[in-house]
Amino acid sequence: MAKIGRAKAESTLIIILIIVLTIFLFFELFMPSTLQIIVEEESTYLKQIHIYNLTDAVIIAVSSLLLGFLIFYMSFKSEVKPSTAINLPPDKLLKFFKGLERKIVEVLIKEGEINQAELAEKTKIPKSSLSRILVDLEWRGVVFRYNKGMSKMVKLGFKK
Known part of the structure; x- marks a missing residue:
């Protein structure tokens, strides 16, 4: 019975991690760092360019790898089932x-x-x-x- 409870807790933790990583990855992909360029000659104007810096790239790569591994692990993990066999003389x-x-x-x-x-x-x-x-x-x-x-x-x- 303890194995079933442990397996359920492990599955719940993995699902929570998948959800958190998915949200984190979504925000990282759709909200890149902003670079502001101000040019002054005759008139001043502000230009904003959205780029991914090295930190963003590392976060996206690590999140993607963890997310892929967790989904792979969940899809191939076997369920723990109580034994129905009788082991008595x-x-x-x-x-x-x-x-x-x-x-x-x-x-x-x-x-x-x-x-x-x-x-x-x-x-x-x-x-x-x-x-x-x-x-x-x-x-x-x-x-x-x-x-x-x-x-x-x-x-x-x-x-x-």
């Missing part, structure tokens, strides 16, 4: 289940991998009820179901 796993779910998990511990129809026969659970329970167990990461030919195979989803 089978005997300790059983204490988390009651009723029909416990029956299913017990059979899967004994058999390892089993056809869903055979699982219905061994547990004496109707196929429709079994299917709903397996969907719930699959969503919770306890079991893994996949198609094998015309039938569905079921196995425990925890790492051994």
Whole structure:
């Protein structure tokens, strides 16, 4: 959980940096330094020329590089997701289940991998009820179901 909070804080900080750098770069590009030229001969006039001096060029280059790096980093950074795999031994796993779910998990511990129809026969659970329970167990990461030919195979989803 701490990794998720840290990742969220890091993402927020990077987004704030991107926004600040974008605003800074915008103002630097559209408001260059002003050079004033005053010429006096017969009449005096003032001429303003907008130029980028060395400081402006360095600020623009550094801001652009940082902005590009941060956007690149954000686009390739992977999200931290909590693990759904169960890393418990089978005997300790059983204490988390009651009723029909416990029956299913017990059979899967004994058999390892089993056809869903055979699982219905061994547990004496109707196929429709079994299917709903397996969907719930699959969503919770306890079991893994996949198609094998015309039938569905079921196995425990925890790492051994």
